[in-house]
Amino acid sequence: MNYKKPASIFAFAITVYLLLFLLTTVDAIAQDTNYVTFTAKGGDGIYKILHENGLTDPSCFNNFVGLNKNNLGKNNALIIGKKYKLPGQTTLPPDTTQKTEPVSLSEKMIVEPLFGKSLEHVEIVDQQLSGAVFYLVSGHGGPDPGAMGKIGKNILCEDEYAYDVTLRFGRELLRHAAKVYFIVRDPNDGIRNELYLKNSKDEVCYPDIEIPLNQVERLKQRVDAINTLYRNETPGTYKRCIEIHVDARDTKKNIDIFFYYHERSKNGERLASTMRNSIERKYQLKQPGRGYSGDVSTRSLYMLEKTMPTAVFIELGNINHARDQQRLIYENNRQALARWMCDGVMEDFKKSK
Numbered sequence: 001m002n003y004k005k006p007a008s009i010f011a012f013a014i015t016v017y018l019l020l021f022l023l024t025t026v027d028a029i030a031q032d033t034n035y036v037t038f039t040a041k042g043g044d045g046i047y048k049i050l051h052e053n054g055l056t057d058p059s060c061f062n063n064f065v066g067l068n069k070n071n072l073g074k075n076n077a078l079i080i081g082k083k084y085k086l087p088g089q090t091t092l093p094p095d096t097t098q099k100t101e102p103v104s105l106s107e108k109m110i111v112e113p114l115f116g117k118s119l120e121h122v123e124i125v126d127q128q129l130s131g132a133v134f135y136l137v138s139g140h141g142g143p144d145p146g147a148m149g150k151i152g153k154n155i156l157c158e159d160e161y162a163y164d165v166t167l168r169f170g171r172e173l174l175r176h177a178a179k180v181y182f183i184v185r186d187p188n189d190g191i192r193n194e195l196y197l198k199n200s201k202d203e204v205c206y207p208d209i210e211i212p213l214n215q216v217e218r219l220k221q222r223v224d225a226i227n228t229l230y231r232n233e234t235p236g237t238y239k240r241c242i243e244i245h246v247d248a249r250d251t252k253k254n255i256d257i258f259f260y261y262h263e264r265s266k267n268g269e270r271l272a273s274t275m276r277n278s279i280e281r282k283y284q285l286k287q288p289g290r291g292y293s294g295d296v297s298t299r300s301l302y303m304l305e306k307t308m309p310t311a312v313f314i315e316l317g318n319i320n321h322a323r324d325q326q327r328l329i330y331e332n333n334r335q336a337l338a339r340w341m342c343d344g345v346m347e348d349f350k351k352s353k
């Protein structure tokens with residue numbers, strides 16, 4: 001019969017919660033002379049707060065530290081409950097949800113919301129790819145799922161697996177200071193860890209254009225996006241378009257990762273061969289005796305013919321073959337593919353110098 005006590009505690013908790021909520025809401029837009037201020041909560045850090053408020057200029061970090069140095073903990077940690085000023089802001093922050101390129105927070109940290117909340121902050125670990133520009137295209141997308149395989153009742157769609165590997169690959173390139181454009185983009189998938197990636201039709205083409213169903217229109221749309229971006233970059237520097245697919249063959253035909261380039265592209269041939277040989281060495285190291293039969297060949301493909309940057313087209317395996325499917329469904333395998341491809345690219349970039 002002792003209901004009253006818990007209920008009143010509950011009511012008290014709600015009141016406190018509401019009060020806190022009101023306080024933080026008011027606080028967020030309170031002006032401290034010329035600055036917007038906020039109160040730090042658990043999990044807040046300077047990069048996170050700057051990013052959330054659209055303060056993307058690299059100078060913002062130092063400005064923030066300068067403005068708030070008396071309230072910062074060790075290594076510029078934010079202290080829960082302390083009030084901080086945002087640099088250079090006298091109005092509410094702009095909406096940053098429509099950003100189409102990774103945002104630089106400092107020389108060491110960028111943000112790419114396409115990777116999803118938990119992986120969007122990318123630490124730049126070295127400068128090995130500094131100056132290189134990549135246009136990454138995952139095959140199909142939007143209304144077109146590409147090839148479809150099956151494991152039990154689960155349908156594997158080419159566009160989803162190609163996209164996940166492409167995001168991971170791009171993230172690796174960014175870690176080495178490359179500039180990366182993701183041409184096919186999903187607003188909410190992020191990098192996923194599940195075995196079976198749910199198919200969605202909401203992918204768009206850079207920057208945020210709906211993808212048509214018609215194949216020629218779809219390919220032309222992405223070529224236009226790539227060539228427009230290409231023209232805006234400094235001429236004469238290392239720029240590569242890398243397109244990632246999953247093939248569909250007979251269920252008995254297992255195929256290793258293989259590459260196409262355009263017959264007149266020497267740079268395309270070098271990139272494809274360098275990536276291929278780099279992957280072969282990884283397999284030798286990780287699975288001695290396995291062998292690796294992925295090849296490099298020319299093929300006249302629309303995406304190889306029409307793109308202005310040197311382009312390479314990669315097929316990750318046969319979506320219908322049980323062994324190839326393992327390469328796709330395990331997130332650590334998708335991550336290894338991404339890292340291996342990145343290593344190959346870094347080798348090719350060195351050769352280009």
Ligand SMILES: [Zn+2]
Nearest residue numbers: 139146245246
């Ligand atoms: Zn495809």
